[in-house]
Amino acid sequence: MKDTIRSLDVARIRQDFPALNERVHGRPLVFLDSAASSQKPIQVLSALDQAYRTSYANVHRGVYYNSERTTDLYDQAREKITRFIGAPAPENVVFVRNATEALNLVAYSYGRHFLQAGDEIVLTELEHHANFVPWQVLARERGIRLKFIPLTPQGTLDLARLDELLTPRVKLVTFAHVSNVLGTITDPRPVIERAHAVGAKVVVDGCQAAPHMPVDVQALDCDFYALSGHKMLGPTGIGVLYGKTDVLEAMPPFMTGGDMISSVTFDSVTWNEIPVKFEAGTPAFVEAIALGAAVDYLAALGMDAVRAHEREVVAYAIERLTEVPGATIIGPTDPDIRGGALTFTIKDIHPHDLGTLLDREGVAIRAGHHCAQPLHVRLGLPATARASFYIYTELREIDALIEAIYKAKHTLRK
Ligand SMILES: Cc1ncc(COP(=O)(O)O)c(C=O)c1O
Structure with missing residues (x-):
């Protein structure tokens, strides 16, 4: 487990995002769907x-x-x-x-x-x-x-x-x-x-x-x-x-x-x-x-720092997900050419089931074709799961994602 990111003061940034303090299903929200839409800071509100x-x-x-x-x-x-x-x-x-x-x-x-x-x-x-x-x-x-x-x-x-x-x-x-x-x-x-x-x-x-x-x-x-x-x-x-x-x-x-x-x-x-x-x-x-x-x-914040932060998060997410038996990362695994969205599948678990089980743990990811059906046809996959990151994403949230994936596998005995 890692807990430091050098490029941005994420703890400070998170104070500006009230929605990140919400709880879902009685658990702290782990919001990993910023590629769909980001949260908003108080300055924007x-x-x-x-x-x-x-x-x-x-x-x-x-x-x-x-x-x-x-x-x-x-x-x-x-x-x-x-x-x-x-x-x-x-x-x-x-x-x-x-x-x-x-x-x-x-x-x-x-x-x-x-x-x-x-x-x-x-x-x-x-x-x-x-x-x-x-x-x-x-x-x-x-x-x-x-x-x-x-x-x-x-x-x-x-x-x-x-x-x-x-x-x-x-x-x-x-x-x-x-x-x-x-x-x-x-x-x-x-x-x-x-x-x-x-x-x-x-x-x-x-x-x-x-x-x-x-x-x-x-x-x-x-x-x-x-x-x-x-x-x-x-x-x-x-x-x-x-x-x-x-x-x-x-x-x-x-x-x-x-x-x-x-x-x-x-x-x-x-x-x-x-x-x-x-x-x-x-x-x-x-x-x-x-x-x-x-x-x-x-x-x-500086867009170079934003990119450096996301590169670090995605690198860590790739490293952690690679350890999970049955996990397949879709797309490049080199963080230098990968933005802050990590798409994957877990063997024998439909992405929608995975998304629903992760939600019970407070972890919000996206499942489906992500408005790219021709690409999914090319990949030979009906659907995928996607965790996506932003300036407020902490490495502990990647740990929470991995833990929730293990729990889902256990629940479904996969
Ligand atoms: C690469 C890309 N292009 C276009 C869009 C469309 O954006 P919007 O729905 O905000 O028009 C999205 C939204 O997810 C996207 O990811």
């Missing part, structure tokens, strides 16, 4: 509370104090996120509801405007449905061919196959920066360079990366980067689509209505400037302000 309790008013509409103040806070949140992901300017940061909406925005607006029959999209075998189904629907509708970067036996992308996939017909390449199932961290830079060399645009699904490691979209040179606020300490209902200026400007709006217009007459309409062109209607401005508080929190 009070940003939400403050925004509703004090100068609450709709943004962009009023000439009075409350509306101007809330608009300022909303603009500041966009600036914070701009800095956090290394975007060149706030105009490159579009607020959306979540990564799913960000990816749909690209598929509907960019995909339907710039892609046509005979074009090809390259994606990967490990994508979350959010970065798979929008392309599948587009492909069917327009006669576009989808091609997949296959996986190596270790669960990394087989980039040796990339050159043969990258024909001049490829107009778009997309992949998860970090897989929500395999935990695989893909270095985006070489893929982006090679995709750009054939003139393709690149969409990175950063949902499992942005909360956990430093991200610099300009250094990556991706055309789009999608993330969800609720996985990175922020509230639900707010996410971000980063896009390069020229691409966002060339794209038609996704949804239309209030705010996103510049002027409307009975027979004409012109669009507002980016990013507002893509933000029709009243935005989730309170949630955006709270996401600003979330990135303040993460930036103060």
Whole structure:
């Protein structure tokens, strides 16, 4: 058993997360499902509370104090996120509801405007449905061919196959920066360079990366980067689509209505400037302000320290799980290329049964296909169990997980 982590003061951090003090089934909560959604610190909860309790008013509409103040806070949140992901300017940061909406925005607006029959999209075998189904629907509708970067036996992308996939017909390449199932961290830079060399645009699904490691979209040179606020300490209902200026400007709006217009007459309409062109209607401005508080929190910890902490947790979890008879880790076992999600199976125990038995011990993990059914088909597994970690995860919680797995095996006599 280990009990120290050098990179973050986890005991201190945990004091900021009231939900971690809850008990379930009379036991202390061991929350190991942050890849699905993270817990929220008091700083984010009070940003939400403050925004509703004090100068609450709709943004962009009023000439009075409350509306101007809330608009300022909303603009500041966009600036914070701009800095956090290394975007060149706030105009490159579009607020959306979540990564799913960000990816749909690209598929509907960019995909339907710039892609046509005979074009090809390259994606990967490990994508979350959010970065798979929008392309599948587009492909069917327009006669576009989808091609997949296959996986190596270790669960990394087989980039040796990339050159043969990258024909001049490829107009778009997309992949998860970090897989929500395999935990695989893909270095985006070489893929982006090679995709750009054939003139393709690149969409990175950063949902499992942005909360956990430093991200610099300009250094990556991706055309789009999608993330969800609720996985990175922020509230639900707010996410971000980063896009390069020229691409966002060339794209038609996704949804239309209030705010996103510049002027409307009975027979004409012109669009507002980016990013507002893509933000029709009243935005989730309170949630955006709270996401600003979330990135303040993460930036103060330092994203290098966040990654170092999770690397240590995942390394320890791999070490401990490897000792368990019948346990199989799915995906890379090298913590240097594995994010903070550890997916596994236990011989002769269905992941749902395991999840239910672990819950009785207060240990919350996820069981199922984790919104990646094609990947599970490729793996030949109907379902898997996943324990996922974050800034507040302690090594003793990994011990609690292992102990609960042994107890489940004992209960089921496996
Ligand atoms: C890799 C990845 N992409 C996209 C998503 C979709 O995120 P959301 O449901 O917040 O839109 C998830 C959520 O689990 C994910 O893990």
